[in-house]
Amino acid sequence: MKIRVWINEKLYEDEVAADLMLIDYIRSKGYYSVKRGCETTNCGLCTVWLEGVPVLSCAVLAVRAHGKKVTTLEGLEEEARVFGDFLAKEGAEQCGFCSPGFIMNVLAMKRELKNPGEQDIKAYLAGNLCRCTGYMGQLRAIQAYLQEEA
Amino acid sequence: MRYISKDVKKIDATALVTGKPVYTADMLPKECLVVKVLRSPHAYARIKSINKAIALKVPGIEAVYTYEDVPRIRFTMAGQSYPEPSPYDRYILEEYVRYVGDVVAIVAGESEEAISKAFKLIKVEYEVFEPVLDFTKALDHPIVIHPEEDYHNNFPIGGDRMRNLCASESMVYGDLEAAFAESDVIVENVYHTKANAQAMMETFRTYSYLDHNGRLTLVSSTQIPFHVRRHVARALGLSKTKVRVIKPRIGGGFGAKQTMVSEIYPAFVTQKTGKPAAMIFTREETFKASTSRHEMQIRVKVGSDKEGNIKAIDLYTLSNTGAYGEHASTVVGLSGHKTIPLYNKAKAFKFSYDVVYSNTMSAGAFRGYGATQGIFALESIMNELASKLGIDPVELRLKNIAQEGEVMPAYYDNRLESTALKECLLKGKELIGWDEKYPYKQVGKNKVRSVGMAMTMQGSAIANIDVAAVEIRLGDDGFYTLMIGATDMGTGCDTILAQIAAECLDCEMDKIVVTGVDTDISPFDAGSYASSTTYLTGQAVINTCEALKEKMIKAAAKVLEVSKEEIIFTGEQFETSDGNKVLTLKELGEGQVVGNMSEYLSATKSHSSPTSPPPFMTGFVELEIDTETGEMEIIDYVGVVDCGTVINTSLARIQAEGGIVQGIGMALYEDIQYNAQGKMMNNSFMQYKIPSRLDVGKIRVAFESSYEPTGPFGAKSIGEVVINTPSPALAHAVFNGTGVAVRELPITPEKIVMGMLKQ
Numbered sequence: 001m002k003i004r005v006w007i008n009e010k011l012y013e014d015e016v017a018a019d020l021m022l023i024d025y026i027r028s029k030g031y032y033s034v035k036r037g038c039e040t041t042n043c044g045l046c047t048v049w050l051e052g053v054p055v056l057s058c059a060v061l062a063v064r065a066h067g068k069k070v071t072t073l074e075g076l077e078e079e080a081r082v083f084g085d086f087l088a089k090e091g092a093e094q095c096g097f098c099s100p101g102f103i104m105n106v107l108a109m110k111r112e113l114k115n116p117g118e119q120d121i122k123a124y125l126a127g128n129l130c131r132c133t134g135y136m137g138q139l140r141a142i143q144a145y146l147q148e149e150a
Numbered sequence: 151m152r153y154i155s156k157d158v159k160k161i162d163a164t165a166l167v168t169g170k171p172v173y174t175a176d177m178l179p180k181e182c183l184v185v186k187v188l189r190s191p192h193a194y195a196r197i198k199s200i201n202k203a204i205a206l207k208v209p210g211i212e213a214v215y216t217y218e219d220v221p222r223i224r225f226t227m228a229g230q231s232y233p234e235p236s237p238y239d240r241y242i243l244e245e246y247v248r249y250v251g252d253v254v255a256i257v258a259g260e261s262e263e264a265i266s267k268a269f270k271l272i273k274v275e276y277e278v279f280e281p282v283l284d285f286t287k288a289l290d291h292p293i294v295i296h297p298e299e300d301y302h303n304n305f306p307i308g309g310d311r312m313r314n315l316c317a318s319e320s321m322v323y324g325d326l327e328a329a330f331a332e333s334d335v336i337v338e339n340v341y342h343t344k345a346n347a348q349a350m351m352e353t354f355r356t357y358s359y360l361d362h363n364g365r366l367t368l369v370s371s372t373q374i375p376f377h378v379r380r381h382v383a384r385a386l387g388l389s390k391t392k393v394r395v396i397k398p399r400i401g402g403g404f405g406a407k408q409t410m411v412s413e414i415y416p417a418f419v420t421q422k423t424g425k426p427a428a429m430i431f432t433r434e435e436t437f438k439a440s441t442s443r444h445e446m447q448i449r450v451k452v453g454s455d456k457e458g459n460i461k462a463i464d465l466y467t468l469s470n471t472g473a474y475g476e477h478a479s480t481v482v483g484l485s486g487h488k489t490i491p492l493y494n495k496a497k498a499f500k501f502s503y504d505v506v507y508s509n510t511m512s513a514g515a516f517r518g519y520g521a522t523q524g525i526f527a528l529e530s531i532m533n534e535l536a537s538k539l540g541i542d543p544v545e546l547r548l549k550n551i552a553q554e555g556e557v558m559p560a561y562y563d564n565r566l567e568s569t570a571l572k573e574c575l576l577k578g579k580e581l582i583g584w585d586e587k588y589p590y591k592q593v594g595k596n597k598v599r600s601v602g603m604a605m606t607m608q609g610s611a612i613a614n615i616d617v618a619a620v621e622i623r624l625g626d627d628g629f630y631t632l633m634i635g636a637t638d639m640g641t642g643c644d645t646i647l648a649q650i651a652a653e654c655l656d657c658e659m660d661k662i663v664v665t666g667v668d669t670d671i672s673p674f675d676a677g678s679y680a681s682s683t684t685y686l687t688g689q690a691v692i693n694t695c696e697a698l699k700e701k702m703i704k705a706a707a708k709v710l711e712v713s714k715e716e717i718i719f720t721g722e723q724f725e726t727s728d729g730n731k732v733l734t735l736k737e738l739g740e741g742q743v744v745g746n747m748s749e750y751l752s753a754t755k756s757h758s759s760p761t762s763p764p765p766f767m768t769g770f771v772e773l774e775i776d777t778e779t780g781e782m783e784i785i786d787y788v789g790v791v792d793c794g795t796v797i798n799t800s801l802a803r804i805q806a807e808g809g810i811v812q813g814i815g816m817a818l819y820e821d822i823q824y825n826a827q828g829k830m831m832n833n834s835f836m837q838y839k840i841p842s843r844l845d846v847g848k849i850r851v852a853f854e855s856s857y858e859p860t861g862p863f864g865a866k867s868i869g870e871v872v873i874n875t876p877s878p879a880l881a882h883a884v885f886n887g888t889g890v891a892v893r894e895l896p897i898t899p900e901k902i903v904m905g906m907l908k909q
Contacts, residue, residue, distance in 0.1 A: 032176040033169020035401075037351045038433040042835035045351060073169035084167025088159040091800035094808070095640020096166025097351040097401025103167065122843045129835070131349050131402055132640055134807035135843040137800075 003066040007031060008075030016062045022048070022055075025062035026072060033073035033100040037129070044128035047101035048072050054108045056127075073100040079107055086145040092137030094130075102128045106142060110149070118143075153649040153659065154863050157800035160645045161664065162399065162638075172399040174355045174371045178428050182357060183212055185416045185429040186265045188255040188272055189439060190247035193281030193509040193828025194295070197245050197254065201273040205257070208271065210264030213423060215256040217243040220418065224300055225385045227410035228476040229374030229515070231615050231676050233304035237316065237475040239296055242385055242414055247276075248295055248473035249511050250829045251439035258419045258427055281509035281828045285470035286447060288314045288506040295473065295507040307479040309505075316471050317479035317505040323559045324498030329462035333453025337535050340449045341527035342894040343877070345442040345470070345822040346815070348516050349840050352401020353436040354412035357428035358420040367394045368417055373407040373637050374677035379669045381410050382417050393417075397667040403639040404812070405515030408679040409476050411440045437833035441514025442822055444481050444505075445470040448527035458541040460496045460550045465489070465528065467503040469520075474512040478505040481515065484609075485524030488764070490560035492528070492571075492607055494552035499560055509828050515679060517812065518873045521608055526895065529604040529878035534891060542588070543882070544579050547605055548572060554856075562613070564761050568856035568866065570792035571766040575605060577854055578790040582770035589886035596778045599785065602882030603770045606874035609762035610858075610867035611682035618687035619673035619756035620694040622651065624702065626743045628722075628736035629661045635675025636687040637667050641869065642801040643683040647691050649797060650862055654695035656721025657735075673754055681765070681867030684797055688862035690757035697753035705748035706733045709741065763858045765866040766792040769810070769875025773883040777906065780899030782818065782884070784847030789875065791851065794858040794866035802868050806851040809872025815841045817877040821896050 004013050007029060016025060023046045026034050036058055037043035046058040049071035073080050080103050087093045087103075102125070109116065109124045116124065121142055122135075130138065165172050202214040220242040228236035243253055255272055259265045282288050282295060296311040303309065308318035330336060356370035366388065372378050375395040383390045400407065416427040431440070446469045453462040467485045471478040486501030516522075536543040552558060552566050579585070582601060590600035611618075621633040632651050638644040648662040655661075665672065675687060699719060706724035707714035710731045717724050723734040741747030772785040789810050796802045819839045823831045832838040857864035877895055885891050890905030 032171035035173075035351075037353075038835045040433070040834045040836040043351065043433075077168050080168045081164065084164065085159075087167055088163035089157065089800065091157070091160065091642065091798070091804040093160065093163055093166045094642075094804060095351065095400060095402040096162070097173065097640070099167050100169040103169075126842050126844050129351070129840060129842060131351055131404070131812070131840060132808045133804050134809070134811035134849060135846060136807045136849050137804050139843070 001063050003063055005065045006069040008071060018063060020062040021058055022060040022062050022065055023057040026057060026070065031072045031074050035097055035100060037098065042129065044105065045098050045101040047104040049104065049108065054105050073104060076107060083107065083145050086141040087138065090137035090141045092133045092141050094132035098128065098130045102130065110146065151653060153653045155796050155799060158645060158649050158659065158798055160642045161648060162644065173352060173401055174357065174369055174398055175430055177369065177398065178357050179359055179426040181426065183258040183419060183423065183425050183427040184260065184262055184265060185256065185258050185419050185427050186262065187253045187415055188257060188269050190250060190252045190254050192247060192276055192278050193250050193283065194279040195247050195276040197247065198275040198277050200255065202255065205268040205271040208264055208268045210260035211268045212258045213419065214268065214272065215243065215418065217241065217245050221385070221387045223385060223387055224302055225381055226476060227381060229377040229408040229410070229677055229679060232380060235307055235479050236477060237309065238302040239475050242418055249509050251511060252473060256415050256418060258423065282314065283509055283824060283828050285445060285506055285508045286468065288508045289504060295509060314507045315504060316475040316507055317482065318503060320502035322500045326462055326464065326498040326500050329498035330453045333461045334456045335535065335538060336451065336453045337531055337538060338451035339531055339534065339893055340447060341530060343446050343523040343526050344895050345445040345513065346516060346820045347437055347442055347822060347838060348404040348406035350402025350404055350406055353433055354431040354440060355429065356412045356416050357426065358416040359426040360420060360424055361394065365392050365394055366417060366421055367396065368413055369396045369398060370413050371400045371407060372397055372413065373403045373639055373679055375637060375667050375669050376635060376674055377677060378410050378413050382413060385414055386418065386421055395669045397637050400637070400639040404517045405519065405679065406440060407639065408515040408677065409441050433835065434833045437838060438511060438830045441476060441512050443516040444513040444520065444523065446485060446523040448485060448524065450527045450531050452531050452535055454535055454539065456539065458536065458539050458546045458549050460493045463490050463493060463496050463499040465501050467524065469503060469505040470508055470510065470513060471505050472508055472510045472512040476512055476514045481520035484520030487560060488521035488607055488609060489524040489528040491552065491558040492605060493550045494556055494558050495550045501560065510824060511830065517809065517870050519870065521606070522874045525604065525606045525874045526877040530881050530893065533878065533882040533885065543603055544575055544584065547575055567763060567860065568794055568858040569766060570854040570856040571605065573854035574766055574768040574790040574792050577852055578603065578768040578770040578788050581788040581850060581852060582772055582786060584770065587772060596776055597774060598777060598887040599772060599774050600883045600887030601770065601772050602879045602886055603768065604875045604878035604882065605766065605768045606871060607764040607766050608681055608867060608871035609764055610685035610861065611759055611762055612680045613762040614758065614760055616676045616680060616682050616686055617756055617758045618675045618690040619754060620687065620690040621673045621752060621754040622694050622698050623752040624698065624739050624742065626739045628734065628739040629663060630655060631663045631665065633665050633672055634687060635667055635672040636683045637678040639678060641805070642798065643678060646684055646798050646801065647687060650688050650691045651695055654692055655699065681869045684865055685861050685867050686757055686759060688865060690755055692862050693755035693757055694753050697755050698751065701751050701753060702738060705751060706738055709733055709747055759860060761860060763860060763866050765794065765868060765871045767871045767875060769879040771879045771883050773880065773887065775884065775887045775902065777888060780902035782899065784814065787847060787849045789851045789872065790854055791868065791872065792854050792856050793868040794861050795855055795864035796853055797863065797865050803851050805868045806872045807849050810849050810876060811841050811846050813873045813876030814846055816895065817880045818896050
């Protein structure tokens, strides 16, 4: 099937298989920040934005993105760098493999929630697993970042 | 100190947080063959026949390999120094399959779709055997899992394969009978810890190709590049000179990648076809066909006088190594050797173990490496003893822990050079509010809040075995290239080692370039495991920097035409003590590569330690329990760590917090289960739940640092000790809140309620 998709403001037109997942399509275009951590939509690593809304790209067919705008971490590099710096100050990027999906959701949360409390933050990001950090450092980084940006 | 005990950011942080393509699967070569393996549906079977002819006709299929195609060379996949204590008990592919998921055939093709089609067309006829699934019945079971005659041990580890016994040992110190006889109180119980998955976010993955010299090159997500080189060379019948292993950024390891898992399959395909090949494990494969934490059943008996002075400890561990014996004898050793020394005042102890084969997935390395399992048993029984004696559990510990200078018979007679365990106990007690909260408070009709605690130790590298070498070179602009073989797996060792180098050479961090690991280029390092990197490789960095400094001073003295004793090195320049003559580091750097001002300046040193100094930790938890449903909520978890000098304060804190959360997962949720046919039932994140950020409550970490004289700047290790306390501390809190002693992990609401119903 033929699709037209904007990835990070750049237009792509491709013939794709009907069962191709968005994650595989995006990675085939060189957007390697998008990671796969499972096959069961449990880990959150593959999070990208579809029309500005976070989705799990391992569970979205590429054809569903037809005519739509996809944003990956590569498209938010400056913002990622700013928040990432808070994360790095806590040492909470650790192995970094879950960082892109996690940061995509943090940046979406920042747009969506006003002055989120600790429980709001935890609930919003509950679908982003991390096996390294124990989550506390991520929380400290988010709180410091939101305070700085406020 | 400029860089020691500072919260230095990881040098690779920006690449990681902006999603740069720095991991194995982001860099696959063009036209790379996809490699997948067909896995056994049976827990124990012999392949009677296997027909691959039809599968080979599927368009896009390059090759199908079966046991008839591989070298008949037995090897181990354990990441251990040679001669490995793990038995050589596997072929790349074998006529026998020993667990559900064991490899039957290797298929390489242009796409996953083609391989999926081929899988369906490979016709395998099995002779199915009854499997041995219950590890408590494996010893001397009539069904033998490793009957093969070419089974090999490099040295005896107490195994007897015809008895399904992989390893065993028994050691006694002191007069055990007399010590129990003089005890006023004896408690004895059996504890059961389960198999857990390391569950790092990046699954196993490797790609391979032949380089321009026809050498087999692997790029792999591994903690053990040098061991992989040796194992791959052995398994393929190649000389080590023909194999090269490169480690890029790694998405977590936790011990899973201390065993070779994905490497051998693409390596074999590349060797056979000459083509680049890649294998990326799915999450399901990662769960069901790698290695887990060893499931253990631990019987422990403790004798004490009325005041709580421990007289005798008798600990026996039965450990399940599963289908293969990777890490079998070493992991189990820690269940006693890194637990019993905590109670060093005991007059006598016995530690014995059996490690058995069964038809479940192979067990292997997982953070804590046996100490975690042993500590659940020993700390739990100490808490039960304290309750029986009516002594405060913290007081019980304070009476029995070792002081600095004491020899620890259960810890290979090592002398304890550094400990702040007492301070860790007192600090944790204070932070949690122990005296006000112990044992519990009723906070609602069906709600209690209780506290629990535990203490633990680990090691720092493997004494007399682990070797870390480091090379450092002066660059022509006056910078340094630090070459290490230690494998940063997200922990931040590249940064920590650069901090140590910058401190020694008195320069800015950005003057230190740290290379990734490449066995062609990097100096040897056993790898990042056994809590070794900061302690062992860190000391090697110091030794190397000192050697380079000496060479640079000598070279500068020659240029300045003075004796080297007159030279002072400031980090930026070499000057004579009278200040009259100066040579900058940049000038020396440039001078060594243009003209003939000095020799090319580099230094290499290796380091090995005769001891493995233990870091210590205490864990204190406040838990809310619903006494009707058994539901638990962690209100507060306090961890206090003595890792010696903290080299990087933020990274050490994250290690501790992350370790505690993994420990909470083990304590409350994680349990690999098999059905009656031996198929793993929870092989996805949908079914095997690791803690999410909603599950862990509040975690607080504090440091009480001793100074370890054999470590870099006084440092010991931190990587593993941090996972050990949650299981016994949470079990203790449950006991204090409900009176139910849960002796089998995980501690579930169901077990609590069932226990309360029996009261």
